Amino acid sequence: MSQIVVIxxxxxxxxxxYELEQIGVDYRLIEVKPRLGGSICTTHQNGFIFDDAxxxxxxxxxxxxxxxxxxxxxxxxxxxxxxxxxxLAVFKRGTGVLVEALTAKIKHTIMRRMAVxxxxxxxxxxxxxxxxxxxxxxTKGAVVAVPARYAMHMLHSLNMxxxxxxxxxxxxxxxxxxxxxxxxxxxxxxxxQAQARAxxxxxxxKFLQLYRHEELPERIPxxxxxxxxxxxxGNTMKPANVLNLMTKVVANAPLAxxxxxxxxxxxxxxxxxxxxxxxxxxxxxxxxxxxxxxxxDYRARRLNExxxxxxxxxRLVAANI
Numbered sequence: 001m002s003q004i005v006v007i008x009x010x011x012x013x014x015x016x017x018y019e020l021e022q023i024g025v026d027y028r029l030i031e032v033k034p035r036l037g038g039s040i041c042t043t044h045q046n047g048f049i050f051d052d053a054x055x056x057x058x059x060x061x062x063x064x065x066x067x068x069x070x071x072x073x074x075x076x077x078x079x080x081x082x083x084x085x086x087x088l089a090v091f092k093r094g095t096g097v098l099v100e101a102l103t104a105k106i107k108h109t110i111m112r113r114m115a116v117x118x119x120x121x122x123x124x125x126x127x128x129x130x131x132x133x134x135x136x137x138x139t140k141g142a143v144v145a146v147p148a149r150y151a152m153h154m155l156h157s158l159n160m161x162x163x164x165x166x167x168x169x170x171x172x173x174x175x176x177x178x179x180x181x182x183x184x185x186x187x188x189x190x191x192x193q194a195q196a197r198a199x200x201x202x203x204x205x206k207f208l209q210l211y212r213h214e215e216l217p218e219r220i221p222x223x224x225x226x227x228x229x230x231x232x233x234g235n236t237m238k239p240a241n242v243l244n245l246m247t248k249v250v251a252n253a254p255l256a257x258x259x260x261x262x263x264x265x266x267x268x269x270x271x272x273x274x275x276x277x278x279x280x281x282x283x284x285x286x287x288x289x290x291x292x293x294x295x296x297d298y299r300a301r302r303l304n305e306x307x308x309x310x311x312x313x314x315r316l317v318a319a320n321i
Contacts, residue, residue: 001138002028002109004317005129006145007116007154010038011303012295013145014102015065015310025318027108028137030129032115036103039263042096043178047221049094050178052261055228057095057303060086065307069101080215092218095303119144119291120157127290140321141290143313147265148297155293162286165279169297172267173233174206180257183212183223189253206230224256233264268297289320 006016009031020027035041039053059077066073076097079087091097115132119142122128129137144151148169155163191210198205207230213220220226270276280298287293292313294300300309 001126001140002026003139003321004028004141004143004314005030005127005137005139006143006314007129008038008145008295009033009036009110010145010295010306011040011099011102012300012306012310012313013038013143014099014106015307016143016145016294016314017108018069018102018105019311019314020318021105021107023315023318025314028139029106029108029110030114030116030131031110031112034112036110036112037096037099039261039266040095040099041261042094043259044094045257045259046180048178048180048224048226048257049219050180050226050257050259051091051095052176052178052259053263053266054095054303055176055178056080056088056090058083058086059089059302059304060084063304063307065304065311066098069098069105071097071101078216078218080211090216090219092216094219098303116146116154118157119154121288141317142292143310143317144291144293145295145310145313147295148268148270149265151293151297155287158288158291159286162283165283168270170269171265172206172269173264174230174267175233176261176266177229177231178259178261179227179229179255180220181225181227181253182256183225185253186225186227204232206232221256233262265297271297271299271301290317292317 003025004020004027006013006027006029009029017027017029041052043050043052063073066076076091077089078092080090081088116129117132118130120128122138127139127142129139144154148166152163152166191208195208209228211220211226213222213224283293294309294313296306300306
């Protein structure tokens with residue numbers, strides 16, 4: 001029996017495992033997908049480094065966890081602009097380096113391609129983690145780091161009222177596409193005109209950004225540029241047709257590289273509602289002290305907050321087993 005089970009190997013779940021390693025608590029990590037990292041996925045292609053999910057991250061102050069992971073800020077991050085009272089920070093070698101650094105610290109069991117169906121009490125001290133293949137794991141505590149629609153089903157047996165508070169959680173499903181071009185092939189490209197053309201043709205464009213080699217020399221080859229776009233998924237926009245759409249936006253310029261990222265729960269909306277904090281207070285009060293619900297759907301909006309919340313949840317659950 002593992003003392004703690006961490007469910008979900010996105011950034012917050014990996015950070016929880018990292019903290020459990022630091023404090024010497026036995027744990028097991030369960031992830032439904034074959035790879036770790038959740039929405040974070042970095043792609044290398046023809047000299048380009050693409051992030052298939054969030055690319056630039058809000059940064060206010062220092063991120064000390066990077067040094068602890070042997071990722072010094074000066075070598076790891078590059079600022080691409082001012083944002084509010086902070087900056088927008090980009091990982092020079094892709095956000096995937098953070099997942100790799102956390103994964104390298106995990107020494108305990110990782111169960112991949114395993115789905116959790118429910119969590120419930122076996123007795124006053126032990127929890128049962130029921131897997132969809134019919135197996136049940138016994139544990140003393142659990143860190144649940146999964147999107148709300150999955151957490152709702154997992155927590156239903158543990159506390160129905162808490163689970164139902166996650167029932168109507170909403171997202172802004174967005175496909176992210178990254179494209180690399182040689183400068184000569186995009187010499188006539190105009191960002192404002194492209195955005196206007198997309199709006200005129202009814203394309204659900206969420207954002208359109210252009211970066212040059214000089215801005216991101218580690219991620220864009222010399223004499224090349226990178227175009228990033230976010231396209232809202234709906235009745236007219238499916239993952240299969242985004243490349244055709246973007247080809248029209250850039251007037252059929254020849255591609256040097258491209259990557260498409262699709263994560264249905266990558267853009268939460270409910271967490272921005274004014275009543276969300278009170279709803280989370282209520283959910284957390286309903287859950288037993290040896291179960292924590294964490295992740296970007298809940299209280300951790302920014303990248304550093306996801307890391308910090310995962311670590312804090314690990315310490316909290318460890319203190320209550």
